[in-house]
Amino acid sequence: MTSEQFKQHTSRRFNEELEHLRTEVLRMGGLVENHLDRAIEAITAGDSEMGLLVAGEDYKINELEVSIDEECSRVLATRAPAAGDLRLIVAVIKVITDLERIGDEAQRIGYLASRLASQDHPHDHYSELKALGEHVQTMVHDTLDAFSRLDADDALQIVEEDKLVDEGYDQITRQCISMMMEDPRTIRRFMDISWAARALERIGDHAKNISEYVIYLVHGRDIRHLEISEVKREVGS
């Protein structure tokens, strides 16, 4: 093998490793989406068994996080990547932390679903919670999609959308407090519902964080903690 061939070979292998890292993140994301879907289904359908099942499977997400982290460290150590490649790896290290925490929140919702299923089930099947859940599911799905396509514009839209999730959460909390005051016998139930809404709101935060890393990955600019108007100026959107 000539030195040129060797270099090409090395760089092809390196590209494959980076590609594999991205694929693994998307696989972890798919699993997290699946857990979130089932957790929301469990709570809105009052399915205790499904709630416990999804909570009990959180270890699968944790295992993926640890293995991707190890792969990142290995690639950093053996390839000494620079510029965009380095940004990808740093972004992956960050993204999987947020994905793992979305998994934790889905687990929490699973346990709450199981506890709520043993209590009175309202006729409206927790319609507000369901709407908030669907909103958050879309955010998580879209942020993973933006990551896979390296689409900073879509990512920016998701960052903006988090405000709506926060508003939805505030509304549910206010409703819960009204219901509790109206009928104190429902306090336990509405506390659990407000915890579930809080978990969804947190998932929205994590989806937002991931979108911010996508923007960092594409533009090389760290836009966390900036106002949206500043972000648009920074990345020229």
Add this chain to the structure above:
Amino acid sequence: MTSEQFKQHTSRRFNEELEHLRTEVLRMGGLVENHLDRAIEAITAGDSEMGLLVAGEDYKINELEVSIDEECSRVLATRAPAAGDLRLIVAVIKVITDLERIGDEAQRIGYLASRLASQDHPHDHYSELKALGEHVQTMVHDTLDAFSRLDADDALQIVEEDKLVDEGYDQITRQCISMMMEDPRTIRRFMDISWAARALERIGDHAKNISEYVIYLVHGRDIRHLEISEVKREVGS
């Protein structure tokens, strides 16, 4: 300069950079501790002004996170570190994420303090919340101390301690629910108190995460998501 001198010079500079990174993490940790102290003081003393002040200063913590992150990327790109040096940088990237989120929770407690201060103030000055707060403060302080001394044994003890924080949080939540049921006029207040307890419980989780990174840093083993008995076997404690 001979090549040997150049190498020594480079490696001395590199060591200084790593040392500077560690110092910056501890500086960020000190700021986070300060915010947490003031947030807890604000809520237990019913000091609305202090609550808003500490919430409004969260941007200082965020700025430090972004600048340390940038420094990590710069060192990774220019030094291509290996083994222990690489582990330090990966650990720093992870640790500052948790520190930033402790800052977010302190901010949340600050806002709750301000809202609670406008309501009835109980004679016991939220003694249980204060006790939980002190426990969590100690955990955060000790985990930063373990990071600065690279003490994996102390870090492991902090990981174990998180259980007690969870128990303290469960107890406060149960008390809040009892109080709400007894007197529905207190629902709003006790909802806020349970949110504050939840924020403290989350801070305990983040302190635990940081301790796990310290163990990773010292032993090169990722112990997240393992049972304590497994961890002790892994790191031979």
